[in-house]
Amino acid sequence: MPVKPTPVGPYKAILFDIGGVVVGSPFQGIADFELQHNLPVNYLNVAITRAGHNGAFQRLERGEVDLWSFYDAFSDQLSDPRNVAAYAKYAELRSKAFDEKSFKAPKVDGRALFHQMMSKAAVVNPYMVEAIAALRKAGYTVAALTNNFNYPSDERGQREQDLILKETADSFLTAAKTTAGTKGPGAIVMGQDQLKTLFDHFIESAILGLRKPDPAIYKKAAEIVGFKSEEIVFFDDIGANLKAAQNEGWTTIRVLLGKPRQAIEQLESILGITLLAPESRL
Missing domain, CATH: 1.10.150.240 (Putative phosphatase; domain 2)
Known part of the structure; x- marks a missing residue:
């Protein structure tokens, strides 16, 4: 089993909000x-x-x-x-x-x-997927910290999730036909279970019974990833969530709507490493 590399510098864990950051915004x-x-x-x-x-x-x-x-x-x-x-x-x-x-x-x-709302949140941003994979390869602990919900595990709940994913895929295909020939990678449609595989830890409000910006959820997240506040960088798209994280001593990056690459480039600057391939910057 290969030895996981050790990140260079003060930061060890990168935490990502999901909606509006890794996936489309429910807003x-x-x-x-x-x-x-x-x-x-x-x-x-x-x-x-x-x-x-x-x-x-x-x-x-x-x-x-x-x-x-x-x-x-x-x-x-x-x-x-x-x-x-x-x-x-x-x-x-x-x-x-x-x-x-x-x-x-x-x-x-x-x-x-x-x-x-959920059909937007089922479309994963390819730049974020690329950056997350690069971070894990470089040895960083990568976690999601999300206000979320879980679909019921019974047959009716599965049908509901499948319906939303189908609505998402249909909507995405329609949009793709109208934007044919544009540059850049296409979006990726993922269900919750598949999305979770991108991360070392998937920290969920629905499981903890806490939601951002409650200070308790940030304390719990730091405990789960196993690092000090000053060793954590956090991505989110909502100001109140970022402010609460800053109050815990975390370094934060705001992801503006439609500008995920800008946020990733800010992280690259902080860490001193490259996360996106040249073709992803075109």
Whole structure:
């Protein structure tokens, strides 16, 4: 069995958020759903945030509700008329035009929205796959640290995951036909089990009962990977999650929407190694 190389420098473990970093962003699925249903920009994000710590999505990611109960609760939460007033405050703070009196709270199908979110999150970014493989080859411990959920393990749950993967593949093939001839590698569609094989550790909110940005999940993650805070670099796309990691002493890199290579190049600079092949930079 070959000996694993020892990384040079102060960093030993590289942790990755999943949604919006290694895979597509569920937020893009929300944005697409809002556009398709003629909803104001960020209306659904405001509705999800308004529910706070005990919202349907937050509870799903802590493993407190099953998927089927979540669908019902998510639909009710997103259809709540109180979301209109919350969005009016959001719009006012940003000087956005919004007529609260004439806007009627929509009836939102939580399952349909969730499918659209998850279909984005099933498309893996090839640059991140390449970088993760290079990091592991170089001897770094590579882990996922994700707010997630797990599909039910029964036949019904498997059918639901298979349906989302099929919807993803169909959507991706349609997009590929419209962008034929463009440069760059194609996206990769993966299920949860396959995605987990990319990492040395897959640290999940649904298993721990903790979700980012709770400080406890970062402490637990450091314990799982077995390294000190100053030896960890963390990728995420959400500011609050990165700030919480910084408070734990982690080095952080923000992954901006559509700019994964920029984040990887920042990591290359920090580590002093090359992670992407020349053809991946074209």
